[in-house]
Amino acid sequence: MSGAWTEEPDAEPDPRRWWGLWTIALAQLMVVLDGTIVNIALPSAQRDLGMSDGDRQWVITAYALAFGGLLLLGGRISDLVGRRRTFVIGLIGFAAASAFGGAATTPAMLFGARALQGVFAAVLAPSALSLLTTTFTDPRERGRAFGIYGTLSASGAAIGFIVGGLLTEYLTWRWCLYVNVPVAVLGVVGALTLLHDRHARAGTRLDVPGVLLGCGGLVAIVAGFGEAEPRGWTDPLVPALFAAGTALLAVFVWWQTKAAVPLLPLRVLKDRTRLGCYLTMALAVIGMFGMFLFMTYYLQTVLGYSPVRTGLAFLPMTASILTGSTQISARLIHRVPPRALMVPGMLLAATGMLFLTRMTVHSEYATDILPALVLMGLGMGLTFMPVFSTSTAGVAPEDSGVASAMLNTSQQVGGSIGTALLNTVATSSGSAYVAARLGEAHRPADLTAQGTVHGYTVAISCAAAIMLLASLSAGLLVTARPPRPYAATDAPDAPVPESVG
The missing domain is CATH 4.10.860 (DNA Excision Repair, Uvrb; Chain A)
Known part of the structure; x- marks a missing residue:
């Protein structure tokens, strides 16, 4: 179906819904942040636990594997047994797994804890997004709420680098896991006092x-x-x-x-706009995660930044995401079609990526890196907020959990693809660059560093191309009109359209 979608709000909106939003956003930030918070701490954990170079990648992969692989199951469980219940279970389980990982004495214990974190994140993330969807039904309020939520989702990886650097440098790598415990406790208290679930289907078969x-x-x-x-x-x-x-x-x-x-009603995927949102999210995250990986190593190994300074270098991008989400997208989402924000957002992000392809071994942060990060932040802020809002709009209440899980699945699978694919491109390009110059009579002294940076720029060029594909998918598939508030003249028993496009 093509056209505008509408949502009928409750007769009396929950007066505590904005406090509840921060509970939901806090949980989402914890889940997204944990995908990257251990990256900067990984060298310290490897030395402490005696991990081999071949096994260390499982600290990252075990989390992504369990999270990405089980999201659909987590989303459907939240639909069947109640979203607040699964939200609380996810928080408690995530905290327990984090404490177990922080106390790890062997690599196997840490790998297992990270996998358990992924399992409970797969329950928590779709519950959080579907609670947000059913709590905010007025399009104007929904825009502001999803602006905040989208900002945290888009900037969580960058925040993870900052927090990971601070905790590793001033405490120990173990606090990159322990820090989840007090955050989860706050989330549980907030969920039990501020959130309630309108729709549950207990007893339905899985x-x-x-x-x-x-x-x-x-x-x-x-x-x-x-x-x-x-x-x-x-x-x-x-x-x-x-x-x-x-x-x-x-x-x-x-x-x-x-x-x-x-488990996944195909009606959720048959909507053109919703499918376009999923595809745009996956492509955007492929490029974004690759950029995070390369810039972290570039700043530390090439420019010699400390873990804390590396994390702080991402702060301008986080601020730009916040601006793009809450000050631009949230203000325009009810006035313009979603793709009018998503397409230019991805073009801005691609432009920022292309700017980074100019970096060298001797680049300056202020002139060569900062402008690119600001452009990418604005682009992601413009894009992710309408993606979150539009992909979950118009979904039948009994499917909101699995629809939310599909969006999170797009993120996790996209992140895994981006990390592996672009890292392989960077490694092979860098090795080829060095090999081609080994025989030169006057090869530069910093040839290895030059090869590394060359590999990064080639991979970032690929990431920019993927961002352009994300812009294309948004422009061709996301056909929804701006949401309009529920009007008193609408028939009270009129069905809410399933389609958002």
């Missing part, structure tokens, strides 16, 4: 074959990208995981047309 097929396929795909980085793309295990994941997902789609109570 689609067990769909769980096994869908989650198994996603786990295989995410694992394939995780293994591609240390093993290489030609290792037999990598294509085998991709083939298995693709086959499982194909069977999963077929099964969803037959299941009485499907």
Whole structure:
């Protein structure tokens, strides 16, 4: 269906809904932040626990694998048993897993704790987004609420670098995990006192074959990208995981047309605008996560920044995301079509990426890095807020959890793809650059650093191209009109359109 979507608000909006928003946003920030907070702490943890170079990547991959692979299951569980209940369970479980990881004495304990964090994040994240969707139904309020939520989701990775650097430099790497415990306690208290659930479907059967097929396929795909980085793309295990994941997902789609109570009702994906939002999110995150990875290593290993200084270098981008989300997108979302924000947002982000391709071993932060980060921040702020708001609008209440999970799945799978794919591009390009100049009579003394930076710029060029694809997908697929407030003249029993496009 094409046209504007409307939502009928409750007769009496919850007076505590804005306090509840901060509880939801705090939980989302914790989940997103934990995808990167351990990155800067990883060298210290590796030395402390005696991890091998081959195994250290599992500190990152174990979290992404469990999180990305189980999101659909977490979203459907939140629909079936109640969103506030799963929100609280997710917070408690995440805190326990974080405490377990902070106390780890062996690499296996840390890997297991990170996997458990991913499991509970897969329950927590879709519950948080669906609670936000059902709490804010007026389009103007929804715009402001999703602006805040989108800002935290988009900037959480950068904030993770800042917090990780501070905790590692002034305390120990273990506090990168322990810090989740007090945050989760605050979230539980806020959830029990400020949030309530309007829709629950306790007692409905879960689609067990769909769980096994869908989650198994996603786990295989995410694992394939995780293994591609240390093993290489030609290792037999990598294509085998991709083939298995693709086959499982194909069977999963077929099964969803037959299941009485499907894990992922295909009606959620049949909407053109919603599908465009999912695709735009995945492509944007592929480019964004690759940029975070390269810029972190560039600032520390090439420019010699400390962990804290590296984290602080991302602050302007975080401020730009906040500006783009809350001061631009949130003010315009009810006046212009969502793609009128998403398309220029991705073009701005791509421009910032292209600006970074000019960096060298001797680049200056203020003139060569800062402008690019500001452009990317504004672009992501313009894009992510309408993506979050539009992709969850008009969804039947019983599907809001799984629709939210699909958006989070797009983020996690996109992040895994971006990290593995672009890191492989950077490594191979950098190695080729160095090899081509080893025989030169007057090769530069900093050839290795030059090769590293060359690899980064090639990979960032690829990331910019992916951002342009995100802009194209938003322009072609996201056809929704601006949301309009529910009018008194609307028939009270008129059905809310399923489609947002």
